[in-house]
Amino acid sequence: MTPEAWTLEQIHDHIATSLPLASLFNITVLEASEVRGRVRLGHGEHVTRSGGGIAGPVQFALADVAIYALILAARRDPAAVTVDLTINFLRPAMTLPLLATASPLRAGRRLFTAEVRITEETTTRLVAHATGTYALSA
Amino acid sequence: MTPEAWTLEQIHDHIATSLPLASLFNITVLEASEVRGRVRLGHGEHVTRSGGGIAGPVQFALADVAIYALILAARRDPAAVTVDLTINFLRPAMTLPLLATASPLRAGRRLFTAEVRITEETTTRLVAHATGTYALSA
């Protein structure tokens, strides 16, 4: 018996509860399905560095949450953990909100790998690209 | 004429001012020289996820700051920016403080690459390994 799919609201609530950073940075889940996880970094404190750019660790958090939302929708596995993540910072991210969209590359029995594109919502410019692998608990 | 070396205090103050996340997460710079950047993640709010482990983005921030401190000491280049970073989460990081030690792999004219080992201070267990490349501004 496959466990029942999580609703977007359940996914959002689980992330807000289990990852305090998501709330701290004002990250919200916009969409989560078997083929896509989509999250937004809204306006907020803490996320910029001097000069006004959005800090790298915040973009990392955004990519990580986008993949986690995708895994929750595709596998209902809240105990999945990040094995490794590679992030390329392509150009300065200067304008909030940012959008991160995760797409599956491998949906295996034990490992889940996804790529993430991070864009500025208003300009649609690509600011970062990430690839991450997660270990599934099942 | 080579610009004068930054003192540890100057490096610490520059990071505290320019990277609000460093203060938010309670990251301090312990040591910075041409061959080593060493930073500590102390006790604090915001850094754990449910279950008690230290969140991945916080470890990413720690690795990023360790390399930045190394670059400030070795190159006095506050405008250096992260090009890409790969992080492997090797085992759950359960106990604060964490220590991150960055060592140079390439100290080129335009690119600086370093590796970082993150350990739990009390157990000395290795919890994460990162490799990052930065573009120098000079």
Add this chain to the structure above:
Amino acid sequence: MTPEAWTLEQIHDHIATSLPLASLFNITVLEASEVRGRVRLGHGEHVTRSGGGIAGPVQFALADVAIYALILAARRDPAAVTVDLTINFLRPAMTLPLLATASPLRAGRRLFTAEVRITEETTTRLVAHATGTYALSA
């Protein structure tokens, strides 16, 4: 004055001459433009491991050549060198030919970053994904 664009034939000949591995593995350049580099791994010796799968280093070579062809078309910079490359082997690659398609993520003044998707030509299955950064010589 921008140097004149290289033709596909010039790109193919340059790669065959400067990268003996490309000929050894039977890698040919199918397409090269500012937005796409596309190469094929044809039938040949040396490329499989026991069990019949196409060896990881051969897939790495294919990704590397796809990005190099893209850079030759987009930047006419034969002296570009690989800074780093991350490759994810998503599932066994069992059937030749393989196709690798490189797309630009960053086309900067000093750095060029691209992603590559490697598929089996006949099944169209995605077998590997890579992200690579190159230092431009100009």
Add this chain to the structure above:
Amino acid sequence: MTPEAWTLEQIHDHIATSLPLASLFNITVLEASEVRGRVRLGHGEHVTRSGGGIAGPVQFALADVAIYALILAARRDPAAVTVDLTINFLRPAMTLPLLATASPLRAGRRLFTAEVRITEETTTRLVAHATGTYALSA
């Protein structure tokens, strides 16, 4: 009952048989234990690119074989497969032989992660650094 340890000769023979590229490139296994895999790229055809440097895919192969030798010694698991590998090319590798030394970062039940340093044997200069994760079959 733990399977018996493989001897260096068994590891060398297994690699020579199962990875035709290792022989093609003249890669030999110098040492393999639970804490270290050490391999050498000797003189040979096919491994240079124009200009005389050792080609990136050959260095990738060297890193991959070093980790595989380490896993054979530490886990006796010939069916281990590469999940992902990140390689940084730090400076041109101009002089053969090259040495690659792999050290374990994670020796888990399902995943094995190692880092590799590639040096020129005669100059001892570090030319590349890699980090790779392998899925164990057991």
